[in-house]
Structures are given as structure tokens and as C-alpha cells.
Amino acid sequence: MDSKISKPSGKLGVLVVGMNGAVATTFIAGTLAVRKGKGVPVGSLTQMGTIRIGKRSENNFPKIKDFLPLHDLNDIVFGGWDIRQENSFEAASHAEVLNDKDLNNVREELEALYPMKAVFDKNFVKRLDGEWVKSATTKKDLVDQLRSDIRDFKKLHNLTDLVTVWCGSTEVFTPMEEVHSTIEKFEAGLAENHPAISPSMMYAWASLLENVPYINGAPNLTVDMGAVFELAEKQHVPIAGKDFKTGQTMVKTVIAPMLKVRMLGLDGWFSTNILGNRDGEVLDDPGSFKTKEESKLSVIESILQPELYPELYKDYYHKVRINYYPPRKDNKEGWDNIDIFGWLGYPMQIKIDFLCRDSILAAPIVLDLVLLTNLSQRVGFYGIQDWLSFYFKSPMHSPNVVPEHDLFIQHVKLKNTMREIMDEEPVTHLDDKIRFLR
Numbered sequence: 001m002d003s004k005i006s007k008p009s010g011k012l013g014v015l016v017v018g019m020n021g022a023v024a025t026t027f028i029a030g031t032l033a034v035r036k037g038k039g040v041p042v043g044s045l046t047q048m049g050t051i052r053i054g055k056r057s058e059n060n061f062p063k064i065k066d067f068l069p070l071h072d073l074n075d076i077v078f079g080g081w082d083i084r085q086e087n088s089f090e091a092a093s094h095a096e097v098l099n100d101k102d103l104n105n106v107r108e109e110l111e112a113l114y115p116m117k118a119v120f121d122k123n124f125v126k127r128l129d130g131e132w133v134k135s136a137t138t139k140k141d142l143v144d145q146l147r148s149d150i151r152d153f154k155k156l157h158n159l160t161d162l163v164t165v166w167c168g169s170t171e172v173f174t175p176m177e178e179v180h181s182t183i184e185k186f187e188a189g190l191a192e193n194h195p196a197i198s199p200s201m202m203y204a205w206a207s208l209l210e211n212v213p214y215i216n217g218a219p220n221l222t223v224d225m226g227a228v229f230e231l232a233e234k235q236h237v238p239i240a241g242k243d244f245k246t247g248q249t250m251v252k253t254v255i256a257p258m259l260k261v262r263m264l265g266l267d268g269w270f271s272t273n274i275l276g277n278r279d280g281e282v283l284d285d286p287g288s289f290k291t292k293e294e295s296k297l298s299v300i301e302s303i304l305q306p307e308l309y310p311e312l313y314k315d316y317y318h319k320v321r322i323n324y325y326p327p328r329k330d331n332k333e334g335w336d337n338i339d340i341f342g343w344l345g346y347p348m349q350i351k352i353d354f355l356c357r358d359s360i361l362a363a364p365i366v367l368d369l370v371l372l373t374n375l376s377q378r379v380g381f382y383g384i385q386d387w388l389s390f391y392f393k394s395p396m397h398s399p400n401v402v403p404e405h406d407l408f409i410q411h412v413k414l415k416n417t418m419r420e421i422m423d424e425e426p427v428t429h430l431d432d433k434i435r436f437l438r
């Protein structure tokens with residue numbers, strides 16, 4: 001097989017912002033366990049998935065990890081930042097996602113991992129206090145400190161490739177302002193401590209300046225701004241986001257396309273969740289919830305296209321609630337009540353009760369995204385990586401196109417881009433045409 005790029009030779013540094021959180025520690029501990037042969041990477045398309053190459057009749061379905069020149073899990077070196085100083089073993093134990101047996105399998109490796117001091121501002125995450133944080137006179141100085149961290153980490157581990165992934169808390173909704181519009185204005189804003197520049201934006205800025213791709217796992221509008229688009233283009237660095245598509249939204253992006261392809265109508269969709277982890281506590285703050293709500297609400301509208309199907313989808317009622325309920329910890333329960341209608345307008349209902357585990361669903365997404373975003377960079381892709389929209393609740397997209405939310409269309413797009421990267425033909429499913437007898 002002819003490929004444009006070859007297997008990477010060096011190591012891949014993964015810098016996790018919020019590395020002591022539930023998602024981050026589940027991702028790190030899980031990846032360490034898998035590479036020791038102590039676990040199976042269930043949920044990871046790059047590790048477990050296959051990809052069809054050529055016509056169906058050729059029966060060629062290699063594993064994605066054998067088809068694409070991705071970094072091996074053994075190449076990954078973990079680092080990152082958090083506002084709490086504890087090591088990754090302590091942090092993973094506090095997160096209460098993985099059990100003692102799984103954590104003890106990788107205890108030594110986790111105990112050796114400590115976060116670097118974070119850039120934190122309580123105005124953006126009201127429910128948390130930062131203990132392990134950087135200080136400086138200006139936001140520009142903070143960005144410079146983050147840049148030094150990245151360079152030191154790269155040097156220490158003799159890294160060739162690096163990726164930053166935001167697994168930090170959801171920040172308060174920050175509307176876009178003039179300061180976010182161009183590189184020049186953003187740089188001036190950093191020097192003047194502009195209040196609309198959040199910590200996540202500073203991590204992204206530092207990463208891009210160091211030619212490190214940035215993945216946004218939260219709904220924050222960190223990299224959805226003119227200044228970052230400009231910088232990513234200028235530096236030729238990929239950016240991807242936003243908000244990992246895990247529990248309820250994953251289900252929504254399967255059910256909504258089903259309604260649409262069968263031309264079934266929708267009267268209302270009520271989604272509510274209970275969860276008791278720190279993410280739930282942060283989202284209990286109305287500012288942080290607003291950021292999440294914006295991310296969750298747009299999904300159905302964009303799939304159903306009410307402007308094209310007014311009789312079916314013009315007036316449906318959509319409500320999303322997230323309730324902090326400590327006893328559930330990371331084991332979220334998401335209920336959906338969907339009022340639909342069929343032939344001649346007769347009403348029906350769908351009820352879904354998804355007892356999921358948030359970080360168990362998110363960890364394989366983080367793994368796939370770091371491997372695939374690094375691949376993007378090695379292939380020469382830069383700017384918004386909309387081929388990775390499969391992994392996001394609120395996929396970033398160019399201003400002149402509408403985002404694609406349908407999980408299966410996203411999946412086709414993801415796999416066809418993988419084929420394109422490897423100079424293989426896209427799969428259109430037209431090679432199995434029915435032949436008519438004449």
C-alpha cells in the first residue's frame with residue numbers, strides 16, 4: 001500500500017489540561033493499563049475498529065491501527081497541568097471512576113505523574129479554588145510561562161510530537177468580543193489583561209505558538225474565534241473541538257437522524273441528567289451550565305432541519321437539564337422523553353434511560369483524538385479538523401458550512417478521510433449496485 005506518510009519514529013507527548021480530573025485520570029490510567037496488557041481499550045475506534053478498503057467483494061478489513069501510521073500506545077508520554085498538586089494516582093483515586101484493582105495495576109506509573117502549575121482564574125470557574133497556580137503581572141506573562149512548560153516537557157522527554165488536550169472544567173460562557181477577532185487584538189488583550197481572555201484561551205494560544213495542536217474537550221469557546229483561526233493557519237497547526245460527545249448527546253445524534261430518515265415528526269424532547277462528580281458540581285453554576293446548554297441544544301435542530309420540514313419539526317419543544325446529585329458520583333443517569341408523531345399525526349413516545357459512566361465513555365475519545373490529531377499534523381492538515389466531528393457534541397466547522405451532527409454521517413466522513421490520507425478510494429456503497437435483468 002502506498003501511503004503519503006510513514007509510521008512515526010519518536011514519542012508522542014500528550015499534555016492534558018486538567019490532568020487530575022475524572023476524564024483525564026481515566027484516560028491516563030486506562031492507556032497505561034492497556035499497554036501493560038491489563039485492560040482492553042473498549043470504545044476506542046483507533047485501537048479496536050476496522051476499516052473497509054476497496055470493494056465489499058474484496059473482503060479487506062484491516063484494523064485502523066494497522067492501516068494508519070499512528071503512534072503506538074507505548075510511545076505516549078503524559079504530562080499536563082492542574083490546579084491541584086496531587087499525583088495522578090491520588091487524583092484517580094479521588095475521581096472514583098476506576099476501582100482499586102485497576103488503579104493498582106498502574107500505581108507506580110501514576111504516582112510518578114505530577115501536574116505543572118495551572119493558569120487559573122476563579123471568574124471562569126466559580127465553584128473551584130486554585131491551589132497550584134501560576135502567578136504573573138499580565139496574561140501575556142502567563143502564556144509565556146505555559147510556553148516554557150511546553151518546551152521543557154519536550155526537551156525532558158526528547159519528544160518529536162506533542163498534542164494538548166483540554167480536559168479541564170467547563171468555563172463560564174464567554175461571548176466573543178473584539179479582542180478575540182484577530183491575532184493582533186488578542187496579543188494586545190493579553191498584554192492589557194483583558195477580562196474576556198479565559199485560562200483555556202491562554203493554554204490554546206501557548207500551544208499554537210509552540211506548534212502544538214489543541215483539542216478542546218469542553219464546550220468553552222476557547223478555539224472558536226477569529227484570532228485562533230488566524231494563528232492556527234499561520235502556524236499550520238490543527239485545532240479540534242468542542243465538547244466530547246459521550247452519553248446523552250451521543251444517543252441524541254443517533255435517535256434524531258432515525259426520526260428524520262423515517263419522516264417522523266417531533267413535538268418535544270425533554271432531556272434531564274443526574275450526576276455527582278466534580279464536573280456536575282461545576283455545571284451546577286449557571287454560567288458554566290449555559291456554556292454546556294448551548295453545546296447540547298444545537299444538536300437536534302441542526303439534524304432535523306426544521307426549515308426544510310416545517311410540518312414535522314417547526315414547533316418542537318426542547319429542554320436540557322443537568323442536575324448535580326452527589327450520590328451518583330461519575331455514574332450519570334440520563335433520561336430522555338421524546339414525544340413524536342406518525343401517520344396522520346398520531347402521537348407516540350420514546351423513553352430512554354441511559355445509566356452511563358461519563359469518564360468511561362470519554363476516555364477512549366481522548367485517546368483517539370490525541371492519536372488522530374497528531375496524525376493530522378503529520379499529514380499537513382491544519383486549522384479546524386472537521387473530519388473529527390464524530391467525537392464532538394458541538395463540532396467546530398468553517399463559518400460557511402453547517403456542522404454535521406449525525407453520528408453515522410460523521411463516521412463515514414471520519415473513515416473516508418482516513419482512506420484519503422492513505423491514498424485509498426472513499427467508500428460510497430455504490431459498488432454493490434443491483435443488476436436488473438433486461
Ligand SMILES: NC(=O)c1ccc[n+]([C@@H]2O[C@H](COP(=O)([O-])OP(=O)(O)OC[C@H]3O[C@@H](n4cnc5c(N)ncnc54)[C@H](O)[C@@H]3O)[C@@H](O)[C@H]2O)c1
Nearest residue numbers: 018020021022023082118168169170218244246278279358
Ligand atoms: N465526562 C464526560 O462524559 C464529558 C463529556 C464531554 C465533555 N466533558 C468535559 O470534560 C471536562 C472534564 O470533565 P471531568 O468530568 O474530568 O471534570 P473534573 O472536574 O473531574 O476535571 C476537571 C479538572 O480540571 C481542573 N482544572 C480546572 N480549571 C483548570 C485550569 N484552569 N487549568 C488546569 N486545570 C484546571 C480541575 O482541577 C479538575 O482536576 C469538563 O469540561 C467536562 O464538561 C466531559
